[in-house]
Each structure stands twice: as C-alpha cells, then as structure tokens.
Amino acid sequence: MFKAFQLLLFLFVFSFASAQEEVVNSVYFEFDKYHLDEKQGNAAVNFIKTIDSTRIESVQIYGYCDDRGKDAYNFKLSNNRANTIKNKLIESGIKNKIIVTIEGKGRVMIDDDILENLPEVRSKNRRVDVVINMKPLPKIVIPGMFNTIQKKHIVGDRIFLADVLFEKGRSKINVKAKNDLEQMAIALLKYKNLHFEIQGHVCCTPPFQKEAIDRDTKKRQLSTNRALAVYKYLLFKKIDKNRMTYKGYGNAKPLGKEPEYDRRVEIVITKT
Known part of the structure; x- marks a missing residue:
C-alpha cells in the first residue's frame, strides 16, 4: 500500500x-x-x-x-x-x-x-x-559585483545572477535559472575575449563542514557540482571550453545576506 x-x-x-x-x-x-x-x-x-x-x-x-x-x-x-x-x-x-x-x-x-x-x-x-x-528575495548590491555580462570587464569582476539559485541540497538547474543562463550565454558569445571561472557555493553548513552533500549524488561535493552544472550548460550553448574553468568553494565565501543567496554560482572574470 x-x-x-x-x-x-x-x-x-x-x-x-x-x-x-x-x-x-x-x-x-x-x-x-x-x-x-x-x-x-x-x-x-x-x-x-x-x-x-x-x-x-x-x-x-x-x-x-x-x-x-x-x-x-x-x-x-x-x-x-x-x-x-x-x-x-x-x-x-x-x-x-x-x-x-x-x-x-x-x-x-x-x-x-x-x-x-x-x-x-x-x-x-x-x-x-x-x-x-x-516573497521575492530582495535585490542585493555589492561593489564589484554585476548581474549581467558587461562589454568591458576587469580581472576579478564578479557576475552574480539572482535567478541562478539552487534548491537546498541540489545541483540541478531549474527553469528560472536556465532563462538567466541563456542571456548570459548570448552575452558570452558576443564578448569572446572574456575568460572566467565558474564558482559554486553552498549555505547553511556548520563552520567545520566546509562542503555539503549533494542529495542527488550522495557525495560531499555540492558546490563543485553546482559549478559543473553551469559549466556544462554553457558548454552546451557553444561557449568555448578553453575560456572556462569551474571550482567549488563550499561555504567559504558567504555573502552575508539571506541564506538562499549562498546557494549560488558566480562568474569571476580571469582574463579580458
């Protein structure tokens, strides 16, 4: 039954x-x-x-x-x-x-x-x-952080997409995130000089536990899996793999805002 x-x-x-x-x-x-x-x-x-x-x-x-x-x-x-x-x-x-x-x-x-x-x-x-x-999450404003790909960037600029937030314990990209990533892919195809690192993050783990478990894979590599998911999506959208790297940072870089924002992936410019 x-x-x-x-x-x-x-x-x-x-x-x-x-x-x-x-x-x-x-x-x-x-x-x-x-x-x-x-x-x-x-x-x-x-x-x-x-x-x-x-x-x-x-x-x-x-x-x-x-x-x-x-x-x-x-x-x-x-x-x-x-x-x-x-x-x-x-x-x-x-x-x-x-x-x-x-x-x-x-x-x-x-x-x-x-x-x-x-x-x-x-x-x-x-x-x-x-x-x-x-209720919708409040918009955040952080110096040096952008919400879209710009025509001109400098090394170290961070792009935070407010809609690319993951369900707790998950690394799968949802429909709303795909809409945001689609626009990012279009901009990256336009500005081919930009190289970047895709950085995955997690929230809500104790300080001594730097990484979280991915509920889908059962392995303690959630932030890496989130970064990899975005990497694979951009690769599917024809972004040159030589322009991209990805890395999981666990809970090492919290934004100090609502916990949902730490279930994120950022794009960090490494070469222009």
Whole structure:
C-alpha cells in the first residue's frame, strides 16, 4: 500500500504570470481517513522547518479524495483533510492570517483507460496539497559585483545572477535559472575575449563542514557540482571550453545576506 504519508513533491514552480515562487508539498492519507498519526505529524513539521518562514507570503491548502463514494461525503472528507493540515501548520508556527485558502475539492476522477496500478493512482489522490507562496528575495548590491555580462570587464569582476539559485541540497538547474543562463550565454558569445571561472557555493553548513552533500549524488561535493552544472550548460550553448574553468568553494565565501543567496554560482572574470 502507498505510504500513509510521503513527501512526494518538493519543488519550485514558477508562475509566469506573476513570477511568484511557490513551494508545493503533498500529504497523503489512508482510505477514508483524515487524521494524522505521529509519523505524519512529524513529517509535516519537518517540511515546515525547511521553509524560510520570513519569506512566506501566503499559504493555500487543497484537500482531495479518490473517486469512490458519494460527492457530498467526499467534499466533507476532503475539507476535513485540509483542515487537519491547517491545524498542523498553525501548531508548527505558521500564522493563521497568512493561510488564505482552505478548500476541499472532493473526488479526483480517474480516466476510464487507466487500469494499470489503479490502487496506487487512487492512493495518490487521497491527499492534501500545501502551496506556499514565497516573497521575492530582495535585490542585493555589492561593489564589484554585476548581474549581467558587461562589454568591458576587469580581472576579478564578479557576475552574480539572482535567478541562478539552487534548491537546498541540489545541483540541478531549474527553469528560472536556465532563462538567466541563456542571456548570459548570448552575452558570452558576443564578448569572446572574456575568460572566467565558474564558482559554486553552498549555505547553511556548520563552520567545520566546509562542503555539503549533494542529495542527488550522495557525495560531499555540492558546490563543485553546482559549478559543473553551469559549466556544462554553457558548454552546451557553444561557449568555448578553453575560456572556462569551474571550482567549488563550499561555504567559504558567504555573502552575508539571506541564506538562499549562498546557494549560488558566480562568474569571476580571469582574463579580458
């Protein structure tokens, strides 16, 4: 049976209409149940602890049921599930006033042609989706640091792309970052004299632990993997590999701003 609670979805989704960052988490329930056991409750609390509470703008909670049962009963059950999660969030420190939506959606219908893994499909529909809308990060201004490639640079200039920020513990480039890197690649193809080092960074590790573990590779080389990911992307965009090097710096160069900014990659000019 599908686990009673599983953190199946934890990713960044970007709304192109509002450019607002969202964090989405799904809580799964047993058939015909809406209470949380101890394991479920702890998992819900741990999820909230991964979020920077100072950046939470609003929370939306949507409850669902599988396709069995009557509509009226399922609407009630899905509302009960949504309210159970609301109460757990409030217990975890989320303020009631920022929870703007609590809605039971009732049944999730299944297409007639879905016959394979039907029990698993239904178990995934017995859930609550928590959508956390995040406030945008404030813009930072640091002397000697640019946010785009310029026509003229000097050795040592740093280019920080505000949208090339990684999920905690990850080194995969997301959609929003690719948009920023695409513009950088266009500029680098134009200004072919620029050589540079791609520098990867991490946040939130203890001082004695200079590097972090990459959740995808399970190896303690997260900052290097982030720099390598950008290197490979620019290589794919036809940037000459002889112009580029990459290196991970772990937590050695924090910006002293919000922790999210340290989950970054910088471009540092090495030759003009």
